[in-house]
Amino acid sequence: MRPSNFNLKKIGKAPGTLTYTGNKTRDKTILELITYNDESYKKERQDNIESISFMKEDINWLNIYGLNDTNQIDEIGERFEINNLLLEDILSIGQRPKIDYNSNYVFIVLKMLSFNKEEFKIEEEQVSFVLKDNFLLTFQEREGDIFDKVRNRIESVDSDIKKYGADYLLYSLIDNIVDNNYLLLKELQTMIDKVEISIIEENYDDKLKDIYKLRKELMVVKTSVWPIRDILFELINRVSLITSDVKEYFKDVNDHVAQIMDYIMIYRETINGLFDTNMSATSNRMNEIMTTLTLYSTIFIPLTFITGVYGMNFVHMPELDERWSYPLFWVISIIVCGGMVTFFKRKKWL
Structure with missing residues (x-):
């Protein structure tokens, strides 16, 4: 009823x-x-x-x-x-x-x-x-x-x-x-x-x-x-x-x-x-999403550190005067990202 x-x-x-x-x-x-x-x-x-x-x-x-x-x-x-x-x-x-x-x-x-x-x-x-x-x-x-x-x-x-x-x-x-x-x-x-x-x-x-x-x-x-x-x-x-x-x-x-x-x-x-x-x-799905977001955030931590260091307004920073400094920055960034992704996959975190 x-x-x-x-x-x-x-x-x-x-x-x-x-x-x-x-x-x-x-x-x-x-x-x-x-x-x-x-x-x-x-x-x-x-x-x-x-x-x-x-x-x-x-x-x-x-x-x-x-x-x-x-x-x-x-x-x-x-x-x-x-x-x-x-x-x-x-x-x-x-x-x-x-x-x-x-x-x-x-x-x-x-x-x-x-x-x-x-x-x-x-x-x-x-x-x-x-x-x-x-x-x-x-x-x-x-x-x-x-x-x-x-x-x-x-x-x-x-x-x-x-x-x-x-x-x-x-x-x-x-x-x-x-x-x-x-x-x-x-x-x-x-x-x-x-x-x-x-x-x-x-x-x-x-x-x-x-x-x-x-x-x-x-x-x-x-x-x-x-x-x-x-x-x-x-x-x-x-x-x-x-x-x-x-x-x-x-x-x-x-x-x-x-x-x-x-x-x-x-x-x-x-x-x-x-x-x-x-x-x-639903809880497991949310955990998976949070894990993925956390891992990708972790990947960008060293990149944020690098850009933060070279974004400082100091006059005497030798690397800034080098011709290949900018391409070298991207090479280092890609290597760091690739290395961290590989590490996470071996740990089965991704």
């Missing part, structure tokens, strides 16, 4: 007041309903809850796109008996991943991450889930997500997802969100490799900036994934609406989360190593 001032919109308001704290706005909220069972599949899109026809005996997945219309969200809450405190959490963009449940519902907030290749940054979107009997509601700020594979599985005739209830659908969506983090880590690994190669090739321009950017993006992944462990613990051990068969699948998701956290720890150490490597390389 990136730090922001989203909570400022809620200051001074009573608990349960519906206030959308995000920045994404739509002209109207879109409701997409997918209804299915072992033998049938139906999909419809509407712009208000009154036009939606639910099949209580089937599995109903209602995906809501757009959260800025608080009146529409309030109507959805009344239709499904979702209290205002949960609706407030749904509209509070920047909410920490969390779970709330009782014998009638399960409420989950997660972060869905995506990688912006143009800006080389990780973007996050809050996704809220409400599970009630055969109904699963998902709330998103905008259209476009990573759930198309799940939709395609539901649409398929022989899909295994149709053999289970809405709790298995919830598992499938959460599993998609968790597994998507592997793709993000792959992008981060590519960025880390590029920075590392640049450092090795002694291209130091803006490398410190890139390293801090990597550290920041990795922190976004960590803060989004870390709380999922607690959510999965509750789903596996305490939530009664999740059947024992589906809990086994959630255990597999928990293994994935643990593996992702291991990768995050490895990447963090790698990035810290890049920081140290960059600082050492």
Whole structure:
């Protein structure tokens, strides 16, 4: 979760007041309903809850796109008996991943991450889930997500997802969100490799900036994934609406989360190593430059001495009256410079 001032919109308001704290706005909220069972599949899109026809005996997945219309969200809450405190959490963009449940519902907030290749940054979107009997509601700020594979599985005739209830659908969506983090880590690994190669090739321009950017993006992944462990613990051990068969699948998701956290720890150490490597390389490079400048300054010390001696305004300096004094000065200077350079190279100082 990136730090922001989203909570400022809620200051001074009573608990349960519906206030959308995000920045994404739509002209109207879109409701997409997918209804299915072992033998049938139906999909419809509407712009208000009154036009939606639910099949209580089937599995109903209602995906809501757009959260800025608080009146529409309030109507959805009344239709499904979702209290205002949960609706407030749904509209509070920047909410920490969390779970709330009782014998009638399960409420989950997660972060869905995506990688912006143009800006080389990780973007996050809050996704809220409400599970009630055969109904699963998902709330998103905008259209476009990573759930198309799940939709395609539901649409398929022989899909295994149709053999289970809405709790298995919830598992499938959460599993998609968790597994998507592997793709993000792959992008981060590519960025880390590029920075590392640049450092090795002694291209130091803006490398410190890139390293801090990597550290920041990795922190976004960590803060989004870390709380999922607690959510999965509750789903596996305490939530009664999740059947024992589906809990086994959630255990597999928990293994994935643990593996992702291991990768995050490895990447963090790698990035810290890049920081140290960059600082050492920069320091070594600076030492090389200072050494070279010092050596060349040393070469000019005897030349400065010679020119200083014969630049004095004494009258009786025999060498000044000789015809070959000036050419002799350059010969001596060249010999001194050449001798010192040869000496430095034998010592491997140059």
